[in-house]
Amino acid sequence: MAAAALATKPKHQPRHQPKHQPLQKKPLPAGRPREWYETHNRRLKAMRLAIALLDTGVYHPDMAPNRKIRTTAARIGIHPPSDLTCAMVRALIRYGR
Incomplete structure (x- = not known):
């Protein structure tokens, strides 16, 4: 009897549909020195790695x-x-606590 009651329960329905849309990628501004682009991309990479490490339990x-x-x-x-990017990852973990 209990098994039949469990089998007939409706599945959980969310109250609202999430309206997540992927972020639109915008081109980087033109005319900056090459070092600016390298630093920008290095920071993005360090953030991705820091997030991945935090997800695995590295706090x-x-x-x-x-x-x-x-x-x-x-x-x-x-x-x-x-090595520089690795140091940036550790700095993000350090200051993100």
Whole structure:
């Protein structure tokens, strides 16, 4: 009897449909020095890696040596980061706590 009652319950219906739309990519501003673009892309890469590490339970910079950061980069499908980018990842983890 109890099994029949469980089988007839309706599935959970959300109250509202989420209206998430992907962000539109905008081109980077033209006319800036090359170093600005390199730094911008390095920061984006460091943020992606910091988020991926936080998702795996790395909450302290000491838990993120260069090797772990590069392994995470390979796992999420981005090119291996430089030593400078690894340092930026640790800084983001440090200041994000």
